[in-house]
Amino acid sequence: xxxxxxxxxxxxxxxxxxxxxxxxxxxxxxxxxxxxxxxxxxxxxxxxxxxxxxxxxxxxxxxxxxxxxxxxxxxxxxxxxxxxxxxxxxxxxxxxxxxxxxxxxxxxxxxxxxxxxxxxxxxxxxxxxxxxxxxxxxxxxxxxxxxxxxxxxxxxxxxxxxxxxxxxxxxxxxxxxxxxxxxxxxxxxxxxxxxxxxxxxxxxxxxxxxxxxxxxxxxxxxxxxxxxxxxxxxxxxxxxxxxxxxxxxxxxxxxxxxxxxxxxxxxxxxxxxxxxxxxxxxxxxxxxxxxxxxxxxxxxxxxxxxxxxxxxxxxxxxxxxxxxxxxxxxxxxxxxxxxxxxxxxxxxxxxxxxxxxxxxxxxxxxxxxxxxxxxxxxxxxxxxxxxxxxxxxxxxxxxxxxxxxxxxxxxxxxxxxxxxxxxxxxxxxxxxxxxxxxxxxxxxxxxxxxxxxxxxxxxxxxxxxxxxxxxxxxxxxxxxxxxxxxxxxxxxxxxxxxxxxxxxxxxxxxxxxxxxxxxxxxxxxxxxxxxxxxxxxxxxxxxxxxxxxxxxxxxxxxxxxxxxxxxxxxxxxxxxxxxxxxxxxxxxxxxxxxxxxxxxxxxxxxxxxxxxxx
Amino acid sequence: xxxxxxxxxxxxxxxxxxxxxxxxxxxxxxxxxxxxxxxxxxxxxxxxxxxxxxxxxxxxxxxxxxxxxxxxxxxxxxxxxxxxxxxxxxxxxxxxxxxxxxxxxxxxxxxxxxxxxxxxxxxxxxxxxxxxxxxxxxxxxxxxxxxxxxxxxxxxxxxxxxxxxxxxxxxxxxxxxxxxxxxxxxxxxxxxxxxxxxxxxxxxxxxxxx
Numbered sequence: 001x002x003x004x005x006x007x008x009x010x011x012x013x014x015x016x017x018x019x020x021x022x023x024x025x026x027x028x029x030x031x032x033x034x035x036x037x038x039x040x041x042x043x044x045x046x047x048x049x050x051x052x053x054x055x056x057x058x059x060x061x062x063x064x065x066x067x068x069x070x071x072x073x074x075x076x077x078x079x080x081x082x083x084x085x086x087x088x089x090x091x092x093x094x095x096x097x098x099x100x101x102x103x104x105x106x107x108x109x110x111x112x113x114x115x116x117x118x119x120x121x122x123x124x125x126x127x128x129x130x131x132x133x134x135x136x137x138x139x140x141x142x143x144x145x146x147x148x149x150x151x152x153x154x155x156x157x158x159x160x161x162x163x164x165x166x167x168x169x170x171x172x173x174x175x176x177x178x179x180x181x182x183x184x185x186x187x188x189x190x191x192x193x194x195x196x197x198x199x200x201x202x203x204x205x206x207x208x209x210x211x212x213x214x215x216x217x218x219x220x221x222x223x224x225x226x227x228x229x230x231x232x233x234x235x236x237x238x239x240x241x242x243x244x245x246x247x248x249x250x251x252x253x254x255x256x257x258x259x260x261x262x263x264x265x266x267x268x269x270x271x272x273x274x275x276x277x278x279x280x281x282x283x284x285x286x287x288x289x290x291x292x293x294x295x296x297x298x299x300x301x302x303x304x305x306x307x308x309x310x311x312x313x314x315x316x317x318x319x320x321x322x323x324x325x326x327x328x329x330x331x332x333x334x335x336x337x338x339x340x341x342x343x344x345x346x347x348x349x350x351x352x353x354x355x356x357x358x359x360x361x362x363x364x365x366x367x368x369x370x371x372x373x374x375x376x377x378x379x380x381x382x383x384x385x386x387x388x389x390x391x392x393x394x395x396x397x398x399x400x401x402x403x404x405x406x407x408x409x410x411x412x413x414x415x416x417x418x419x420x421x422x423x424x425x426x427x428x429x430x431x432x433x434x435x436x437x438x439x440x441x442x443x444x445x446x447x448x449x450x451x452x453x454x455x456x457x458x459x460x461x462x463x464x465x466x467x468x469x470x471x472x473x474x475x476x477x478x479x480x481x482x483x484x485x486x487x488x489x490x491x492x493x494x495x496x497x498x499x500x501x502x503x504x505x506x507x508x509x510x511x512x513x514x515x516x517x518x519x520x521x522x523x524x525x526x527x528x529x530x531x532x533x534x535x536x537x538x539x540x541x542x543x544x545x546x547x548x549x550x551x552x553x554x555x556x557x558x559x560x561x562x563x564x565x566x567x568x569x570x571x572x573x574x575x576x577x578x579x580x581x582x583x584x585x586x587x588x589x590x591x592x593x594x595x596x597x598x599x600x601x602x603x604x605x606x607x608x609x610x611x612x613x614x
Numbered sequence: 615x616x617x618x619x620x621x622x623x624x625x626x627x628x629x630x631x632x633x634x635x636x637x638x639x640x641x642x643x644x645x646x647x648x649x650x651x652x653x654x655x656x657x658x659x660x661x662x663x664x665x666x667x668x669x670x671x672x673x674x675x676x677x678x679x680x681x682x683x684x685x686x687x688x689x690x691x692x693x694x695x696x697x698x699x700x701x702x703x704x705x706x707x708x709x710x711x712x713x714x715x716x717x718x719x720x721x722x723x724x725x726x727x728x729x730x731x732x733x734x735x736x737x738x739x740x741x742x743x744x745x746x747x748x749x750x751x752x753x754x755x756x757x758x759x760x761x762x763x764x765x766x767x768x769x770x771x772x773x774x775x776x777x778x779x780x781x782x783x784x785x786x787x788x789x790x791x792x793x794x795x796x797x798x799x800x801x802x803x804x805x806x807x808x809x810x811x812x813x814x815x816x817x818x819x820x821x822x823x824x
Contacts, residue, residue, distance in 0.1 A: 039694065065680050065681050088695070092692040093693055094803070095692065118800065120803050156824060157814070158694075158811060158814055158815075159813055159814025160694050160697070160810075184823060208652055
């Protein structure tokens with residue numbers, strides 16, 4: 001006890017003395033960092049804690065994670081003071097090193113805190129080497145090409161270490177550096193440097209997983225004095241102007257209509273209401289004229305009424321003529337009508353008669369359709385002029401179907417008794433008469449019929465015998481439906497019936513077509529009819545509601561079919577023997593074409609009715 | 615040239631072309647694979663940093679030793695000289711073995727990440743998921759590389775992982791998580807290094823990159 005107490009007191013006194021003398025054991029050293037420049041070796045540095053006034057020695061000890069064997073640092077010199085260098089043989093990768101530093105002096109030692117180190121995590125390469133910056137002259141302007149080499153120690157060739165480079169540039173006076181990443185390549189082009197200035201360049205590198213190296217020493221480069229071509233400005237101007245032009249063009253395009261309107265104001269063209277230019281272009285005058293037809297015009301009342309109304313009164317003169325006509329006509333003679341009931345009717349008068357004739361004529365004429373042919377009934381009597389439609393469409397033209405419906409009964413003198421086919425028509429109240437049936441311009445407008453028809457004028461001819469006009473029988477022309485439309489030839493409105501003689505209404509077909517029989521049949525030749533004598537059953541023209549009949553003494557039953565005025569006029573003149581449209585006495589005045597029909601004398605012709613169907 | 619010599623010439627040209635093309639393809643494959651492995655290691659490093667930001671000091675003391683990683687039994691080259699001597703197919707199989715060894719552990723990490731007692735467990739969770747995806751891609755890629763290399767034997771080492779839970783209490787869970795992650799970080803570095811060595815070996819025609 002006495003000894004231990006003495007020892008303690010002595011130690012305490014020694015400490016006091018040493019403290020008074022300023023010496024102590026060394027301070028605790030501290031490992032500052034460990035680094036491996038190439039993943040093959042590494043170095044650790046420590047800092048001493050204080051030597052305590054006495055010379056102190058430091059020793060580094062380490063052991064690997066999976067062993068307890070403690071090794072001491074193999075090399076204290078290579079890396080300098082207070083360092084420990086681990087060479088290749090002592091370096092193991094992917095292994096934790098537990099490193100401590102021990103400071104020892106005369107009074108004691110001190111151990112640092114242990115540090116765990118894995119070499120692969122402490123890689124920091126050396127700086128790149130041989131940094132060069134060269135000015136390269138280019139057509140777009142000079143630039144600086146910086147190139148360098150890898151740090152000598154790094155083995156990138158085998159792929160053991162992978163380095164990424166970085167450089168920075170600035171002028172001396174600048175505060176901030178311009179940093180550029182160069183990736184794994186060992187050169188870099190720096191653009192947009194100002195002319196006539198000096199620049200500083202530095203480069204550094206880093207492994208894929210590690211620390212950045214230090215910056216290299218500064219490399220200086222001087223830019224030459226050059227005039228920068230402001231090409232970019234011109235490019236911008238060009239693009240801008242192109243853009244503007246495009247916009248203008250597009251705007252103009254969008255507004256081209258209004259621009260056109262402004263520059264070229266439209267000239268108003270003629271316009272007919274309801275009339276289409278296309279029709280003119282198509283060339284079919286018939287259609288054109290058809291478009292001009294006003295439906296419902298002229299206003300018509302009951303047909304019968306009209307007919308009756310317009311019944312013309314005959315006079316003796318006429319009668320005579322009629323009789324003459326009758327005599328002349330053989331057909332009339334031939335035709336025998338069984339039904340001779342009507343007092344006013346002559347033999348030729350009978351409807352049946354007419355029908356027969358008409359039929360024959362029709363058949364004889366062959367096709368009455370499809371051509372502008374009129375079939376002429378053989379009945380020379382006053383016949384209803386039936387206009388044949390030149391074309392055979394549908395039912396035979398002139399086939400009076402709707403006769404029943406209509407019974408536009410012409411006070412028909414000549415009603416073809418035959419109830420069949422085309423020319424049967426009822427003659428209702430029949431007073432036969434001359435009727436001038438002018439043209440019947442048919443339109444197919446079923447229910448506005450009356451307007452479409454030229455009204456036939458019937459005249460009540462009390463005496464049948466005298467009724468028949470000369471030409472009637474002879475030139476009985478049966479016209480099929482005088483259908484302008486169907487004709488296909490431009491029928492300008494209502495041409496006056498093409499120099500028809502007496503026409504006989506065959507019937508009125510359902511389409512409101514008046515089927516007329518011309519009294520003279522041009523095809524008579526076949527039957528040997530002899531068209532001779534004067535014939536007043538021809539209607540020259542119908543204008544302004546005036547039916548112009550013409551006198552025709554031609555022997556030949558001319559087959560004509562013209563539905564326009566001109567044609568008719570020609571027809572008139574070309575007939576032989578030329579009695580060019582000599583108005584008969586009992587006929588309306590044909591001298592005044594284009595004027596209305598006039599009631600002449602006995603009023604064979606009536607002006608009122610003729611309504612052009614346009 | 616005779617018919618036979620012509621035939622030989624054609625065959626030789628074709629073979630050269632084939633090898634060249636194959637080489638090019640292999641190079642590209644390895645390039646892609648090393649990119650993936652690089653990403654893998656970067657992710658693991660950032661995860662480790664996130665974890666370290668709020669790690670209890672006591673945990674460090676509790677940390678198991680790295681030699682306790684389940685992949686420590688695998689014999690790998692320890693330094694550069696050794697590594698450069700290893701033939702390519704062996705290097706590849708090492709890389710693949712390591713990669714395969716981490717499929718299950720990463721799944722475990724992924725499942726435990728969400729319930730980690732750490733302030734940044736969300737970030738950790740998402741990064742762990744990303745790790746998993748990358749590993750799958752790299753596995754597939756390395757299989758392609760293996761096929762392209764045409765090695766006869768496929769000697770993959772089996773490194774089983776038997777742990778199904780990271781721990782019952784929060785601290786041990788955290789510590790074990792950290793430990794596993796550190797093992798993975800190291801192994802991912804190994805894979806990356808090996809693949810980059812392989813890449814440079816295959817890219818003899820592109821010295822500027824290696």
